Amino acid sequence: MYSWPATQSINTSTLHGKGAAKRKEKNALSYPVLDYGTVTAATLLSDAEGRLEWTSVSQKPSHDAAFLKAGKSVTVFPATRPAPSKVPQMTIHQRAEQGAHFLRTFAPDIDIAAELMRKELTDDAKIVQEYETFDPYVGNQLETVACSDSTHLVFPMGELNRDLNLSPLITSPDGEATLRPCAQSIHTFDTPIRQITASQFSEEKGSYLAIRTFGPTSLLELKTVGSTPRITELASVSSTDTGGKQVVDVKIAPLEAILVNQDGAVYKCNLAEGKTILVRQGEATEDSDSFWRLESAEHSDSCMLMSKSGIKELDFRAVDSSLALYTAISNDILTSVEDYRADEMIRVCTTSQVVWLDRRNAARPLLAFKHGRVFDRTLQTRTIRFGNGHLTMLSSRKNGLLTVYDVSHAQTGMAFAQTHPYCLRTPVGGELQTGRNFFRHPLAQPNAPVTLFSLSELGSIRASQLSWGNAGEPTFNWSEDVGRLHDQSAQLKEDFGSFGEAEPKTVDMSSVYAQISQTYREESDLDAAAAAESLYDLVEKAPSYWQDLNDPVEHMLTSYDVLFRSGDEPSPSRRADFLTESVFNSKRGYRALLQGRVSSESLAKDAQWNHSISDVLHHFDPDMSLDARQLSESLRRFDLQPTADRSPQSLRRESEAREQLVLDLTLAQHVYSSRPFAKGDSLESMTQTLSLDGEPPPMSFGYLHPIPKEENEADEGDKEEMIPLSVRLLLKDWDIGTKPKDFAYIDPYSDQPQEPEPIPRPPAPEERPAVQKPHIIVQQPPPIVSTQPTRSWMSQDIHPASQPTVISTELGGASQDMMASTQILPGAFGGRPVAKKKVAKKRLGGF
Structure with a gap:
């Protein structure tokens, strides 16, 4: 049999291990992987005349090549379930806290x-x-089952999704199907339905159904009496029959049902006797996610078992007999497997590609297509015969996009891609799809159209036709009962659970709010009258606040903070006290402000530092005035228009609001501090600069000071050691009060000498005597401690000398032990000490 060129290699990384890992030899076999814009595989094949010619795996489609088309999508069965409630997006921690x-x-x-x-x-x-x-327990819930004289569409219905519906499908002589949906269910289960599987029709063996629910799995036999279907329960498989684990997939073989549980254990159940036996032990691991799928074979002696990482073929004639068919590549997860007997090829779908395998040599894939979809574990394939070819449909439960692949065998046994993959869009209404089925009557011609049925999570079924030519519209006949069911579906609302049982009621609360507001105003007036004496005492104590202050305040205060702390302030005081209402927030406080009893001059008299931020307020409102009366008049432009229907209470509230705003803005214009801003000592800095030892001057701070950690607390004499030498060296040219935009930096390491630009200095205090500053000429870069000629101890040779090197003691020790150097030092290791060479032990021995 011919095949496409491939390379085979053995991963030898596992051959040098110990135990079981050493015995695992991984064969890496390449195969053609087709993608848009890539070079495909090619080989030499003999033509009809016996000559060799180049043949590519991807055939160029002819001009008259036919492509599948999708017709209009129509709703053939109404919804029977309300929309699920939309849970807000929350993190795991938020869900746990809730x-x-x-x-x-x-x-x-x-x-x-x-x-x-x-x-x-x-x-x-x-x-x-x-x-x-991704829920591994959810399977396909839409299936077709054929009997001797009829075909039925099987699906769940009802609000709880536990009612089984069988609706007949009538096929015309030209192959078109007509659905006659039924409004009544044929059977009701105790728990919701999760999967429906049907057997292949056979005159001798009959028709069977497997219905997997949240509880047991029911095995049913379907018969028709006249035109009425009848079902008979043959067996019920519960979790006690499958090792105490839930069943995740079920398939029906001739006269037997094959089941797999969440641990991968496979069971067989005889339909005639109803007995369940174990045929394969499970292999649950820590990284297993309960994802197992079955694919039934032509005979009941074998089946395929798929996990998320590989596919095995099980042989029930021997104990624990299995053959590995396919193993997923790294970072790839298997989603479905399809054993299509018509062309002897197996379709395997993963999260990244669709792979075709030959049953005669499944270890060597024929070819693969990269589907280019996002990470989706619900991808499935279904192969249908159209004309002389077999088309593979790739679909997902999350959308209605269909991708068509035309891959078939040639006479040489090689697989070819007859056309490039193309997509069909089938509208699904935006809901999650719980079932999909491609239906064509078994006796219809291969060119007959195929009807695609899609079941949504709301219970509605949509149908569309797939055909070579112009696809028609699916036909259906609704009875009066189905019409009423359709009218009821329009009234279904979102399911809120027990919260949806609440009855809506409307209560007028305006009178309650009016009473609360009136009570609050009356109590506020009484409190203001009672707090008059407290207000007068506060105004008298405010100017002496800084004298009575025992402990300095760590942060700055506004005028309102000073007034608030002058009264009965809470202990301890907080920085958010400006949000707390005080006795000064009243009409009497506003009058005291207008009368000048509270002024910024009186509050700043004993303060160490004060500043006005009126420029900042002017930036937001250029018309803002510093005077309280003028500010109140300027704010009148925001008053409501005077009308005849305005009540006196409205005018009063408007006046009070304007007064409180004036009070807040006026008391926020000045800032005070109990600590002054320190000024740099220019004479002392100049003396340090001219010192011979080259040490930079000590650091001086303005308002903010560093706080040492507990482990780094030093004595009064060691405060200078808190600031590393490198930091002081970088900031020695910085003066407190200098504007950053006026600072001029001169590179001390530049090869070309630069003339220093004058750096603006703050004027010296008047109380100090005038001292003539010496003229400083900067001709070379300032001395740097780390660049002094001490390279002998800053770097070491790779091979140390036999005699120890004596370290010079003229230069003092390093002033910073825990501060990393910011400059690259000479030497092979950048100044880092080289580890001492280990001394080899002498061997002692003799005769």
């Missing part, structure tokens, strides 16, 4: 430790979030 708050509120008697409660709720939120991303 759950803990719910338990503490509605079950306060439960004595559970807070840490244990939070841990359990966090674990539960993680599981819920994982299932919202």
Whole structure:
């Protein structure tokens, strides 16, 4: 059999290990992976005349090549379930906190430790979030089953999704299907339906259904009496029959049902006897996510088992007999497997590509296509015969996009891509799809159209036709009962659970709010009258606030802060006290401000530093005045228009609001501090600069001072050691009060001498005697401690000398032990000490 060129290599990284890891030899076999814009595989093949010619895996489509088309999508069955409630997006921590708050509120008697409660709720939120991303227990819920004289569409319905519906499909002679939906269900289960699987029709063996629910899995036999379907339950497989684990997938083979649980254990159930036996042990691991899928074979002696990382073929005739068919590449997850017997090829879908395998040599993939979709674990393939070819449809539960691949075998046994992949869009209404089925009657011609049925999470079914030519519109016949069901679906509302049982009521609360507002104003007037004496005492104490202050305040205060702290201030005081209402926020306080009893001059008399920020306020409002009366008049332009229907209470509230705004703005214009701003001593700095030892002057700070850590606290004499030498060296030219934009930096390491620019200095205080400053000429860069000629101890040779090097003691020790150098030092290791060479031990011995 011919094949495309490939390379095979063995990963030898695992051959040098110990134990089981040493025996694992990974064969890396390459195969053609087709993608848009890439060079495909090619080989030499013999033509009809026996000559060799180049043949590519991707065939160039001819001009008359036919492409599949999708027709109009119509709703053939109405919705029967309300839309699920939209849970707001929250993190796992927020969900856990919300759950803990719910338990503490509605079950306060439960004595559970807070840490244990939070841990359990966090674990539960993680599981819920994982299932919202991908639920391995959800299977296909839309299937067609054929009987001797009829075909039915099987799907769940009802608000709880536990009612089984069988609606007949009538096929015309030209192959078009007509659905006659039924409004009543044929059977109701105890729990919601999660998967529906049907068997292949056979006159001798009959028709069977497997319905997997949240509880047991029911195996049913379908028969028709006249035109009415009848189902009979043959067996019920519960979790006790599958090792105490939930079933995640089920397939029906001739006269037997094959099941796999969440640990990967495979069971067989005889439909006639109803007995369940274990045929393969599970292999649950820590990284397993309960994702297992089955693919039934033509005979009941074998099947395919797929996990997220590989596919195995099981042989039930021997104990634990399995053959590895395919292993996913790194960072790739398997999503579905399809065994299509018509062309003897297996379709494997992963999160990145679709792979075609030959059953005769499954270890060597034929070719693959990169589908280019986002990471999606719900991708599935379904192959349908159209004409002489077999088209593979790639679909997802999250959208209605179909990708068509035309890959088939040639006479040489090689697989070819007849056309480039193309997409079909089938509208699905925006809901999540819980089921999809491609239906064509088994006796119809290969060129007959295919009807695509899609089941949404709301229970509605949409249908569209797929055909070579102009696709038509699917036909359906609704009865009166289905019409009423359609009218009821329009009234379905979002399901809020127990919160949806609340009855809406409207209560007029305007009278309550009016009474509360009136009561508050009356109480405020009484409190203002009672606090008149306190206000007068506060005005008298405010100017002497700085004299009575025992401990200096670490931050700055406004005029309002000074007035607030002059009264009965709370202990301890906080920086957010300006948000607290005081007795000064009243009409009497506003009058005291207008009368000049509270002024910035009186408050700043004993303060160490004060400043006016009126320029900042003028930036926001250029018309703002410093005088309280003028400010009040300027704010009148924001008053409401005077009308005849305005009440006196409205005018009063407007006047009070304007007065309070004037009071707040006026008391916020000046800032005070109990600590003065320190000024640099220019004479002392100049003396330090001219000193011979080259040490930079000590650091001086203005208002903000560094606070040493507890482990670095020093005595009064060691304060200078707190500031490293490198920091003092960089900031020695900086003077307190100098504007940053006026600072001129001169590079001391420049090769060309630069003339220093005059640096503006703050004027010296008047009380100091005038001292003539010496003229300083900067002709060379200032001395740097780390650049003095002490290279002998700053770097070492790779091979140290036999005699120890004596370190010079003329230069003092380093002034900073914990500060890394900011300059690269000469030497092989940049000044870092070289580790001492280990002394080899002498061997002692003799005869």
